[in-house]
Amino acid sequence: MNFDDVQVGQELPPLDVPLTAALIVGGALASRDYTPVHHDRGAAQAQGLSDVIMNILTTNGYVGRYVTDWAGPDAIVKELQVKLGAPNMPGDTMKMTGTVTAAEGGDVEVAVIGKNAWGNHVEGTVKLALPEGA
Amino acid sequence: MPLSPEKKQQLEATLREFVGKPIGPPYQGRDAVNEPMIRQWCDAMGDTNPAYLDPAAAKESVHGGIVAPPTMLQAWTMHGFEMAKGYDEPTNEEQRLHKILSEHGYTGVVGTNTAQGYTRYLRPGDSVSAEIVIESISEEKATALGIGYFIVTRTSFRDQDGEEVGWMTFRVLKYIPAQQPQAAADAPAGQPAVPGRIRAPKGHDNAWWWDRVDEGTFPIQKCNACGTLHHPPRPMCSACRSQDLGWVEASGRGTLHSFTVIRHPQFPGYDFPIVAALVDLEEGTRIVSNVVECPPEDVHIGMALEGFIHEDEDGFKLPLFRPAA
Ligand SMILES: [Zn+2]
Numbered sequence: 499m500n501f502d503d504v505q506v507g508q509e510l511p512p513l514d515v516p517l518t519a520a521l522i523v524g525g526a527l528a529s530r531d532y533t534p535v536h537h538d539r540g541a542a543q544a545q546g547l548s549d550v551i552m553n554i555l556t557t558n559g560y561v562g563r564y565v566t567d568w569a570g571p572d573a574i575v576k577e578l579q580v581k582l583g584a585p586n587m588p589g590d591t592m593k594m595t596g597t598v599t600a601a602e603g604g605d606v607e608v609a610v611i612g613k614n615a616w617g618n619h620v621e622g623t624v625k626l627a628l629p630e631g632a
Numbered sequence: 633m634p635l636s637p638e639k640k641q642q643l644e645a646t647l648r649e650f651v652g653k654p655i656g657p658p659y660q661g662r663d664a665v666n667e668p669m670i671r672q673w674c675d676a677m678g679d680t681n682p683a684y685l686d687p688a689a690a691k692e693s694v695h696g697g698i699v700a701p702p703t704m705l706q707a708w709t710m711h712g713f714e715m716a717k718g719y720d721e722p723t724n725e726e727q728r729l730h731k732i733l734s735e736h737g738y739t740g741v742v743g744t745n746t747a748q749g750y751t752r753y754l755r756p757g758d759s760v761s762a763e764i765v766i767e768s769i770s771e772e773k774a775t776a777l778g779i780g781y782f783i784v785t786r787t788s789f790r791d792q793d794g795e796e797v798g799w800m801t802f803r804v805l806k807y808i809p810a811q812q813p814q815a816a817a818d819a820p821a822g823q824p825a826v827p828g829r830i831r832a833p834k835g836h837d838n839a840w841w842w843d844r845v846d847e848g849t850f851p852i853q854k855c856n857a858c859g860t861l862h863h864p865p866r867p868m869c870s871a872c873r874s875q876d877l878g879w880v881e882a883s884g885r886g887t888l889h890s891f892t893v894i895r896h897p898q899f900p901g902y903d904f905p906i907v908a909a910l911v912d913l914e915e916g917t918r919i920v921s922n923v924v925e926c927p928p929e930d931v932h933i934g935m936a937l938e939g940f941i942h943e944d945e946d947g948f949k950l951p952l953f954r955p956a957a
Contacts, residue, residue, distance in 0.1 A: 563703075
């Protein structure tokens with residue numbers, strides 16, 4: 499993606515992420531987060547959850563990936579902010595959408611929402627720099 | 633159980649001692665930035681960005697070679713397998729702070745916000761350390777989960793030369809759970825327990841009203857002494873102070889007195905946007921409900937409405953309104 503092709507209000511292609519136990523456990527372990535609620539269903543149930551829940555590093559990973567899928571390998575991500583909501587659990591789907599909220603001097607800001615059956619799992623903002631000119 | 637004012641003052645004085653201090657010495661990540669961990673991360677995130685995976689394409693990119701996904705920053709300094717055992721005895725000041733709060737009844741903990749800044753992308757061979765400072769602890773706040781304190785930590789990530797490569801702020805709420813967690817274990821395996829609408833509390837003065845709704849009728853409280861209608865139900869007539877109260881069935885016909893459209897925040901269990909409405913019933917009292925089966929932009933004050941008893945998937949019934957046919 500080139501900065502010259504970006505406009506405020508532009509929407510990113512939506513992405514549906516089917517949430518499997520493999521994805522949630524795999525994301526936790528790939529981020530070296532062995533906190534039991536992210537891989538042990540019994541531990542999650544002892545805390546009143548019905549199943550394992552996605553860890554925050556995986557949420558960050560998906561928000562980052564969603565934006566760079568659109569922006570391409572020449573984007574440079576500068577900053578990520580997320581607000582966490584409804585937990586992501588196996589069997590659900592996280593529906594990701596994004597909108598460009600600012601674009602100036604090569605810098606772009608994208609608002610991202612990841613929504614599951616409960617409501618918004620994540621509301622985030624990603625700031626990135628895109629290449630300018632041909 | 634809320635603390636006595638003296639105990640709370642003591643607790644808050646203790647909490648203030650943590651603010652502005654590192655939780656311990658910088659923690660050195662075990663492994664340098666490396667491609668196997670990057671690939672494992674990309675597998676789990678479904679990330680196919682060639683800047684992380686394909687040496688030839690990465691060389692052609694703005695990065696000039698393989699880089700780690702920026703959001704992987706924190707992963708390089710996670711403690712890994714030992715986290716599964718938990719920490720009975722605090723091993724740093726952050727854990728000690730959490731333990732003190734837990735001992736005072738603030739047993740719940742939930743991450744609410746995080747932000748990360750990436751000063752530069754990490755490359756294979758970089759070694760990363762993390763220094764965490766407790767940046768702030770809020771006043772006691774009332775939240776949907778219970779009363780508690782918001783704790784913000786700030787982490788500086790540094791490379792082998794001591795240069796900052798990124799930072800992170802992390803906000804958690806440490807709270808006294810307002811209610812016991814619901815047993816969600818009865819949800820079918822592999823399916824999240826999707827919560828329904830929040831139930832109205834049924835008390836001495838209003839349980840009968842919800843019981844009538846459960847039977848499929850739409851009741852309005854009526855004073856047997858003077859005939860005044862009331863909603864919501866109450867223990868005594870506001871007009872004549874009689875406690876001899878009965879009810880009549882509403883026709884459901886009404887007009888929209890006022891409304892607001894709720895788009896945020898979005899709670900689970902509701903379909904947004906919600907048209908929250910004040911409806912004047914033709915019998916002569918007013919009820920708060922929702923207007924459904926009508927796009928919010930078509931809702932207008934004065935419109936004719938038709939009430940009906942709606943049933944949620946979980947069996948909860950309540951009167952809602954739609955545009956009159
Ligand atoms: Zn009366």
